[in-house]
Amino acid sequence: MNHSIIDSSSDRPFSSIGRFLLEMGKITPEDTNRILQLQKEENLKFGDAAKRLGLITDVDLQQALSRQFEYTYLPADNKKYSEDLIAAYKPFSAQVESFRVLRSQLLFRWLSEGFKTISIVGANSGEGTSYVAANLAIVFSQLGKKTLLIDGNLRQPRLQGMFALKQNFGLSDILIDRTPRTELLNIIPDIPNLTVLGAGTLPPNPQELLSREVFLQLVKYASTAFDVVIIDTPPINxxxxxxxxxxxxxxxxxxxxxxxxxIDEMRSLKIQIQGASASVIGAVVNNF
Incomplete structure (x- = not known):
């Protein structure tokens, strides 16, 4: 059936909700006639008519709307990724609103100045740098920004597990020229605009690898190919x-x-980051 269904209550093509519901497998071509008939009789929107007929749920409609407005998120029954990716699973929650506030601050205070790269840094293990890095990358991608998330924690990486990456090679392998960089980029099909580069093989000398010129060149290259580059890092201790x-x-x-x-740990962290000739462009207090 042609997906360019015409709304029988008007002369214009109806919204793409019907097409998305068809593509998602939530309705069949045969269902559309019933929906359009009820839509005409009750003067309803297509999605509301489909709900009234019991063909879709509120969750189905929200998913279709998210596609229509290019704001993709994951349904709860998609268990492929870590539940810590709350920006993908619970985009309308208070926690994710906080990530959007952080995103806005970074847009105004950093990206608008021409910078594209951001590191996420904590003082100790267990403070949630990977959690912040992953969800911040997702909310940038939901804004339509072409986003690269790099796992720079070559000691205890978490992003491979969070995003269910099948590629075992990553950043460390690029730094020792084991494989071309482009082959290791993981496009996340369920989250448009998001690409992840895992940590790769755990090396015995992470500091030495990160100090190589190739890392600087990699980040420079990434900043020309992406709108935003976010790098997760190990704790500074x-x-x-x-x-x-x-x-x-x-x-x-x-x-x-x-x-x-x-507070003393945060003061020390700030001093050490500034000592590396980097600006502190934001701070997050985690409670998860």
Missing amino acids: QGSDSQIISSVTKGAVLVSRINQTT
Whole structure:
């Protein structure tokens, strides 16, 4: 059936909701006649008529609307990714609204100045840098920004598991020239505009690898191909990796966890990041 269904209550093509519902498998071509008939009789929107007939649920309609407005998110029954990706699974929650506020601040204070790269840095393990990096990358992608998320934690990486990456090679393998960089980029099909580069093979010398010129060149190359580049980093108490990464990105968002990170630790983190000639462009207090 031609998906250019005409709304029988007007002379204009009806909204793309019907097409998306068809593509999602929520309705059949045969259902559309019943929906259009009820739509005409009750003067309803297509989606509301489909709901009235019991053909779709509120969740189905929200999914279709998200596609129509290019604001894709994941249905709860999609268990492919980590539930920590709340920006993808619960985009209308208060937590995700906080990520959107952070995104706006970074747009105004950093990206509008011509910068594209951001490192996410914490003082200690368990403060949620990967959580912040992943969800911040998702909300940027939902804005239509072509976003690259890099796992720069070459000690205890988390992004491969969070995004169910099948590629075992990644950043570390690029840094030792084991494989071409473009082959390792993971386009996330369920989250348009988002690409992830995993950490790759865990090396015995992460600081030395990140200090190589090839890392600087990789980040420069990425900033020409993407609108936003976000790099997750290991905690600063595990070494100077995050300082090295921040010296390349030139800007860092500091992450702390409520009732865990001390003020002195955050002061020390700020001093160390600024000592790496990077700007502190934001701070997040995690409570998850």
